[in-house]
Amino acid sequence: MFDALERVSEYVWRIPVGYKKGMRVPGIIYASEELLLRAHEDKAVEQVANVAFLPGIIKASYAMPDIHWGYGFPIGGVAATDIETGVISPGGVGFDINCGVRLLKTEFFAKDVMDKVDALMHEIARNVPRGVGSRGKIRVEREELEKVMVEGVDWAIRNGYAWDEDTEFIEENGRLAGADPGAVSDKAFERGRDQLGTLGAGNHFLEIQEVAEIFDQRAANVFDLFEGQLVVMIHSGSRGLGHQICSDYIKVMDKVVRATGIELPDRQLGCAPILSREGRDYYAAMACAVNYAFVNRQVMAHWVRESFERVFVKSAESMGMRLLYDVCHNIAKFEEHFVDDEREKVCVHRKGATRAFGPGNPLTPEKFRHIGQPVLVPGDMGTASYVLIGTEEAMRETFGSTCHGAGRVMSRSEAKRTISGQALKSELEAKGIRILAGSLALLAEEAPGAYKDVSQVVEVCHNTNIAKKVARLRPIGVIKG
Amino acid sequence: MLPFEVLEHTADVGLKAHGHTLKEAFENAATGMFSLITDLENIKPSTSQEISVEAEDRESMLVEWLNELLYRFEVEYTVFKRFEIVEWDEEHHMRAVAYGEPLDLGRHQIKTQIKACTYHMLKIEHNEDWSAQVIFDV
Numbered sequence: 001m002f003d004a005l006e007r008v009s010e011y012v013w014r015i016p017v018g019y020k021k022g023m024r025v026p027g028i029i030y031a032s033e034e035l036l037l038r039a040h041e042d043k044a045v046e047q048v049a050n051v052a053f054l055p056g057i058i059k060a061s062y063a064m065p066d067i068h069w070g071y072g073f074p075i076g077g078v079a080a081t082d083i084e085t086g087v088i089s090p091g092g093v094g095f096d097i098n099c100g101v102r103l104l105k106t107e108f109f110a111k112d113v114m115d116k117v118d119a120l121m122h123e124i125a126r127n128v129p130r131g132v133g134s135r136g137k138i139r140v141e142r143e144e145l146e147k148v149m150v151e152g153v154d155w156a157i158r159n160g161y162a163w164d165e166d167t168e169f170i171e172e173n174g175r176l177a178g179a180d181p182g183a184v185s186d187k188a189f190e191r192g193r194d195q196l197g198t199l200g201a202g203n204h205f206l207e208i209q210e211v212a213e214i215f216d217q218r219a220a221n222v223f224d225l226f227e228g229q230l231v232v233m234i235h236s237g238s239r240g241l242g243h244q245i246c247s248d249y250i251k252v253m254d255k256v257v258r259a260t261g262i263e264l265p266d267r268q269l270g271c272a273p274i275l276s277r278e279g280r281d282y283y284a285a286m287a288c289a290v291n292y293a294f295v296n297r298q299v300m301a302h303w304v305r306e307s308f309e310r311v312f313v314k315s316a317e318s319m320g321m322r323l324l325y326d327v328c329h330n331i332a333k334f335e336e337h338f339v340d341d342e343r344e345k346v347c348v349h350r351k352g353a354t355r356a357f358g359p360g361n362p363l364t365p366e367k368f369r370h371i372g373q374p375v376l377v378p379g380d381m382g383t384a385s386y387v388l389i390g391t392e393e394a395m396r397e398t399f400g401s402t403c404h405g406a407g408r409v410m411s412r413s414e415a416k417r418t419i420s421g422q423a424l425k426s427e428l429e430a431k432g433i434r435i436l437a438g439s440l441a442l443l444a445e446e447a448p449g450a451y452k453d454v455s456q457v458v459e460v461c462h463n464t465n466i467a468k469k470v471a472r473l474r475p476i477g478v479i480k481g
Numbered sequence: 482m483l484p485f486e487v488l489e490h491t492a493d494v495g496l497k498a499h500g501h502t503l504k505e506a507f508e509n510a511a512t513g514m515f516s517l518i519t520d521l522e523n524i525k526p527s528t529s530q531e532i533s534v535e536a537e538d539r540e541s542m543l544v545e546w547l548n549e550l551l552y553r554f555e556v557e558y559t560v561f562k563r564f565e566i567v568e569w570d571e572e573h574h575m576r577a578v579a580y581g582e583p584l585d586l587g588r589h590q591i592k593t594q595i596k597a598c599t600y601h602m603l604k605i606e607h608n609e610d611w612s613a614q615v616i617f618d619v
């Protein structure tokens with residue numbers, strides 16, 4: 001079955017350079033046999049090999065255990081490129097630039113406040129616009145939107161949507177440097193204007209969860225997580241603004257590839273040298289979408305805090321509604337990593353992969369620096385999400401990256417044929433999971449059966465040490481578009 | 482000849498649109514895309530919008546055409562069901578009229594959120610008839 005693949009260890013597989021003519025480096029897949037079989041069936045393995053064609057790619061084209069068939073890059077793909085000689089690829093980031101996750105803590109035990117969950121869900125659902133075609137509550141005209149793009153969550157602080165301490169607990173402190181609104185098209189501005197603070201649809205969600213199990217007590221203590229704790233997870237991205245920037249630049253890169261004769265096995269892998277004008281413009285525009293997405297999640301978190309305040313008639317501060325962390329899983333960034341024992345600045349593409357910096361990294365919040373960065377892994381709504389912690393091994397092996405979620409196994413139309421939205425809703429409710437969904441058809445697409453078992457994915461990360469388990473979170477209330 | 486078929490893709494969804502001419506396949510691709518978003522029978526073609534697309538070749542014109550429609554859907558809150566390409570040079574330029582109506586979430590239930598049209602597995606074929614294949618990011 002896996003003839004072409006070399007087994008490096010129980011959970012690590014190598015696609016040799018000779019697998020496809022044109023590969024510059026091998027492919028490395030982190031997966032159990034079962035997960036690999038799935039990836040093999042749906043051509044994701046081919047995509048790992050295709051990414052290895054990118055000029056300037058360093059060490060290998062990596063795939064995390066939640067690997068599945070994407071377009072161009074596989075979902076779960078990680079590729080680092082050399083800044084001097086390498087390329088940057090919008091397809092290596094994806095359409096939903098800075099799709100990511102944040103986790104808000106509370107000081108409540110879930111069991112003590114179960115009678116308030118319905119009220120909380122309705123309050124949050126009333127406060128946070130969601131779904132396709134719904135308008136946001138905030139309208140930011142061009143000048144203000146430019147500030148959002150450049151300042152990120154600092155904009156949110158100035159406008160009363162964030163606590164001062166929030167930025168400390170966001171990847172890049174909620175403000176990726178290098179953003180230039182001049183590189184963003186008018187169309188992207190149009191799309192971004194009334195979607196700030198909106199959840200969107202698809203796999204995005206807002207969940208009230210309970211910390212169901214602690215695996216690493218020491219890390220949990222540092223993260224202020226305890227068994228039985230009520231927490232809130234927000235999974236969303238840069239909405240139409242990011243989709244438009246990606247579309248705009250894939251078109252630009254397509255021209256560059258033709259003009260320069262870069263050979264690629266898939267047109268969606270379009271790219272440009274990092275140091276070229278097109279490469280720089282893409283980065284500057286992508287950073288705008290990254291910051292927009294940080295603000296998007298921040299504004300929603302603010303409304304979640306307000307919703308708790310209304311339901312409990314207490315201040316969010318007194319309920320301990322601090323941010324554990326906010327991480328991106330669709331992004332390209334310049335980071336320092338060890339390459340051949342030397343520190344080198346590289347461009348890391350994470351397409352459905354999460355940064356997982358180990359202990360001692362200066363970019364990790366001071367509070368956690370001695371143990372490593374919190375990694376948030378959203379699961380599918382019926383099962384679980386996880387909090388993991390970054391490791392030394394991830395730094396050495398995967399450019400500080402790990403998995404980002406469960407990974408799909410069933411196409412959306414198949415999911416809809418197999419599962420009706422209504423039946424699914426009843427099934428989840430029978431398990432004690434409350435659901436508020438804008439569209440039952442969209443709900444069916446995201447049914448747990450459509451995904452790989454997130455626990456299996458996390459187990460592979462844990463066993464290969466590209467992240468360690470800290471806590472498992474169980475959904476109590478799910479809000480979707 | 483079916484106007485279009487829906488293609489299965491694990492994470493995403495695709496379309497293969499057919500036509501006696503490439504122009505017709507492009508029109509059918511647009512119809513197919515909106516049929517994924519919502520039920521076409523609930524859309525009244527009461528308003529129209531003109532859409533111009535410029536591209537490098539016919540494949541990218543297909544992507545640009547569909548992305549432009551997604552943009553109009555999102556920014557102008559309009560759903561479309563019928564498309565007529567009125568200017569057509571096959572490779573670099575087209576102008577079309579799209580007929581539809583303002584989005585009304587009460588009547589137009591959203592079935593799939595389409596983020597964008599990708600270049601992945603993008604294919605235009607001509608045998609007896611024409612076909613145009615695209616994969617969407619959803």
